Amino acid sequence: MIPYGRQDITQADIDAVIEVLESEFLTQGPKVPAFEQAIASKVGASYGVAVNSATSALHIACLALGLGPGDWLWTSPITFVASANCALYCGAQVDFVDIDPCSYNLDPSALEAKLVVAEREGRLPKIVVPVHLSGQPCDMQAIYALAMRYGFKIIEDASHAIGGKYRGEYVGNCRYSDITVFSFHPVKIITAGEGGVATTNDRVLAERMALSRSHGITRDPALMTQVPDGSWYYQQICLGFNYRMTELQAALGISQLKRLDSYIERRHEIAREYEGAFRGLPIVTPVQCSDGYSAYHLYVIRLQLESISLSHKEVFEALRRCGVGVNLHYIPVHIQPYYQKMGYGFGDFPEAEKYYREAISLPMYATLTSEQQTLVVRAVKSAIRLPS
Numbered sequence: 001m002i003p004y005g006r007q008d009i010t011q012a013d014i015d016a017v018i019e020v021l022e023s024e025f026l027t028q029g030p031k032v033p034a035f036e037q038a039i040a041s042k043v044g045a046s047y048g049v050a051v052n053s054a055t056s057a058l059h060i061a062c063l064a065l066g067l068g069p070g071d072w073l074w075t076s077p078i079t080f081v082a083s084a085n086c087a088l089y090c091g092a093q094v095d096f097v098d099i100d101p102c103s104y105n106l107d108p109s110a111l112e113a114k115l116v117v118a119e120r121e122g123r124l125p126k127i128v129v130p131v132h133l134s135g136q137p138c139d140m141q142a143i144y145a146l147a148m149r150y151g152f153k154i155i156e157d158a159s160h161a162i163g164g165k166y167r168g169e170y171v172g173n174c175r176y177s178d179i180t181v182f183s184f185h186p187v188k189i190i191t192a193g194e195g196g197v198a199t200t201n202d203r204v205l206a207e208r209m210a211l212s213r214s215h216g217i218t219r220d221p222a223l224m225t226q227v228p229d230g231s232w233y234y235q236q237i238c239l240g241f242n243y244r245m246t247e248l249q250a251a252l253g254i255s256q257l258k259r260l261d262s263y264i265e266r267r268h269e270i271a272r273e274y275e276g277a278f279r280g281l282p283i284v285t286p287v288q289c290s291d292g293y294s295a296y297h298l299y300v301i302r303l304q305l306e307s308i309s310l311s312h313k314e315v316f317e318a319l320r321r322c323g324v325g326v327n328l329h330y331i332p333v334h335i336q337p338y339y340q341k342m343g344y345g346f347g348d349f350p351e352a353e354k355y356y357r358e359a360i361s362l363p364m365y366a367t368l369t370s371e372q373q374t375l376v377v378r379a380v381k382s383a384i385r386l387p388s
């Protein structure tokens, strides 16, 4: 089976991890701060805080921004559940904003319309989480302008978007947000085995996130309530977690980061190949927004079902039978049973639901060979039979 995504591990990556295994520190050593620094300087942010997953990064980002009971967080229904769950961890509530039918990202005009109503009803969101789906940057200028007008904070979920650019600058520089979150799960563009990093330009937010990641404990006398009792001294000054990244993960991440730009270039090459191969077929290929450079974490096609004799499910299963490990990103979060119990359901976000009925993620990763891609294209062409 050709998977929809997979990691690329080189000898240099292996050597970097072995070096850590043979060193003094497996955790809380020099590699984690080096990885944080490398990510922050790559994307152009002042601070990076590394944790054990993007899910943890979203959680501590929400906490740093003061999200709590009585507050609302809004996100896109077309995302992984973690983008929404982070609000529930903080005791806050979640609502959704429908997607733009072209970019599949949170639609700024739907956001504006919902904000107008929410302001009237006195339930404006404290945080909005735009998700750069597939690696394509959201319309951040528009969302940022609304944040200025309505006073909400922004956490970019850039789990798909490391190496992508918005208006010529790397996603993650937080020019139009408070915090950006990256994932280093093996299926993402670069991996640390598991892991996440939150970037920000705000020193206080970075400090708060660093505290939450490790039990709320500090060794910095400037943050303590008294002069340290001695050189052993530390203080717990808030409630935190153990969300730490290991040295092994950080070393792998540092090694992978060196290949980021070449990975993204290769992903664009694969996208151009698909684009050419599918021209004229009843398939909608991904649009590239004019102010963005996608990281192409995913290659999502949408089926024009009225021109195809098979159903969405039949096409999906035909591809799997041909050895193409297609996937579907994502089942709309608001129709997950857990969210339906909160009162959401079918019909609430029609563009997201329409997308779900048509979308298929094709194999997209830097080491996909052109022979494999030819196989994928052939399988798609045979599955998308025109009605007879």
Ligand SMILES: *Cc1c(COP(=O)(O)O)cnc(C)c1O
Residues within 6 Å of the ligand: 052, 053, 054, 055, 056, 079, 080, 082, 083, 131, 157, 159, 160, 182, 183, 184, 185, 194, 195, 196
């Ligand atoms: C993968 C992913 C996450 C969660 O990342 P982890 O590192 O696995 O916790 C969150 N949001 C989106 C959009 C993702 O794709």
